[in-house]
Amino acid sequence: MVDASKRTSKEMKKESDNNKEELVGVFKEERPKLLRYACYRLGNEADAEDMLQETFLKIHTRLQALNRTEIQDLRSYLFRTLTNICTKWQNSNSRIKTVPLDTEVDITDVPTPKNDEDYQRIMQLLTNIPGEQADVIRLRIYADKSFAEIAQILSLPLPTVKSRFLYGLEKIRKGIKQERVKNLKG
Amino acid sequence: MNCKEFKEKVADLFDKTIDMQTERECKEHMAHCSACKAYYDELRETYALLQPEDKKGRADDENDSSLLTLHSSFFTLHYSFFKVASIFIAAIFLTGLSFAAGLSYATHRPRAPKQEARSQEFANEKMLELTDNGERIVITWLKGTWVEGDFGSYIEADPIEHSPALPLYGEYKATIKLNGEKIDINNLPNLPASAVNKMEIRFTAGRIVNLITTPVEIPYADDSYGE
Numbered sequence: 001m002v003d004a005s006k007r008t009s010k011e012m013k014k015e016s017d018n019n020k021e022e023l024v025g026v027f028k029e030e031r032p033k034l035l036r037y038a039c040y041r042l043g044n045e046a047d048a049e050d051m052l053q054e055t056f057l058k059i060h061t062r063l064q065a066l067n068r069t070e071i072q073d074l075r076s077y078l079f080r081t082l083t084n085i086c087t088k089w090q091n092s093n094s095r096i097k098t099v100p101l102d103t104e105v106d107i108t109d110v111p112t113p114k115n116d117e118d119y120q121r122i123m124q125l126l127t128n129i130p131g132e133q134a135d136v137i138r139l140r141i142y143a144d145k146s147f148a149e150i151a152q153i154l155s156l157p158l159p160t161v162k163s164r165f166l167y168g169l170e171k172i173r174k175g176i177k178q179e180r181v182k183n184l185k186g
Numbered sequence: 187m188n189c190k191e192f193k194e195k196v197a198d199l200f201d202k203t204i205d206m207q208t209e210r211e212c213k214e215h216m217a218h219c220s221a222c223k224a225y226y227d228e229l230r231e232t233y234a235l236l237q238p239e240d241k242k243g244r245a246d247d248e249n250d251s252s253l254l255t256l257h258s259s260f261f262t263l264h265y266s267f268f269k270v271a272s273i274f275i276a277a278i279f280l281t282g283l284s285f286a287a288g289l290s291y292a293t294h295r296p297r298a299p300k301q302e303a304r305s306q307e308f309a310n311e312k313m314l315e316l317t318d319n320g321e322r323i324v325i326t327w328l329k330g331t332w333v334e335g336d337f338g339s340y341i342e343a344d345p346i347e348h349s350p351a352l353p354l355y356g357e358y359k360a361t362i363k364l365n366g367e368k369i370d371i372n373n374l375p376n377l378p379a380s381a382v383n384k385m386e387i388r389f390t391a392g393r394i395v396n397l398i399t400t401p402v403e404i405p406y407a408d409d410s411y412g413e
Contacts, residue, residue, distance in 0.1 A: 036238070040238070115239075118238060118239040122236060122238070125235065125236060126236075137236065140200070140202075141233075141236055141237065141238075142238065144202070145202070146201055146202035146203065147197070147198075147201050147202075149202075162197035162198075163197070165197055165200065166196065166197050166229070169229050169232045169233060170229070172232050172235075172236070173228050173229070173231075173232045176232070176235075
């Protein structure tokens, strides 16, 4: 009985090690896409790197507690965890990030890296559309995921993913047109 | 395909991969429906606006094979076919003129250093293939191919797996010449995509497109679309 229990524990440890190894492999492969997604979601590379780190740690810890079979597709699970962590971070950050009114901020002191400018340009474009539409667009373009993969990541039906993508593009287009008209009038 | 069906399928044109049948149906619909073409163009422009800066300038990155760029050339090409056919009379008049201009351009166009890097992806794909019960021909060409056409000229930035299906019979029939020799449609040469040297595709209304791939020599300093 004792031997059987020892064997089980050994087997469990081996399984856990295999899971972690698999996670490391998949994470390495998907890292560029995960990072790009996070950069265009959060607007800068430093925060994106932090979120990636947090995503890895969270899944790594979870794999010890969870049965691997509970996670059907590790790649999708990675993206789903990252999107959740980003949402959580953005929500909490919007509450915490405050600047006292008497603080003098000289933005020329802190040069914005060239990539960050692009991340912020995209963030600006996606600000005026609903978050769920923006997220489908981000996953399609920056994470280079197909609509079927996005449906799996977000646990949504495929037609919903496609319509969110289209509505998102239509709204951005409309916003740009309105902005142009406003500039012409102004 | 009607407009309602087109709007149901248009998102597929922005997917990572697309079913050839859907793609063809959408293209055919857009060739006849200017409203849907305009709607698609607006979506495509917005999609292009959302592309990362680094992606725009890095043609060699394998992750950057933007389907949209590929589709954009497909649609332009396809649309041009019908456009050219509809201005048939004008095209006859201009054919002689454009031939003379083309000759002059070919002789005097500025030359940039040869681009050595050419995608080997799809290099072994069959270059010419008959589809749709032998009524249409699909051509495979590669990244780095110089595409010269009535709609403008450019270096193909993405590896092309399949060109638009060119109709071989009917009003808009196309003829293909490979290195100056007309190809017998019923006896297609079994060549790989890497074997494309110079290919001319002619429509009933005039010359449409030339594909020149070996050696790849870029006429402009940058590899952007030359329109």
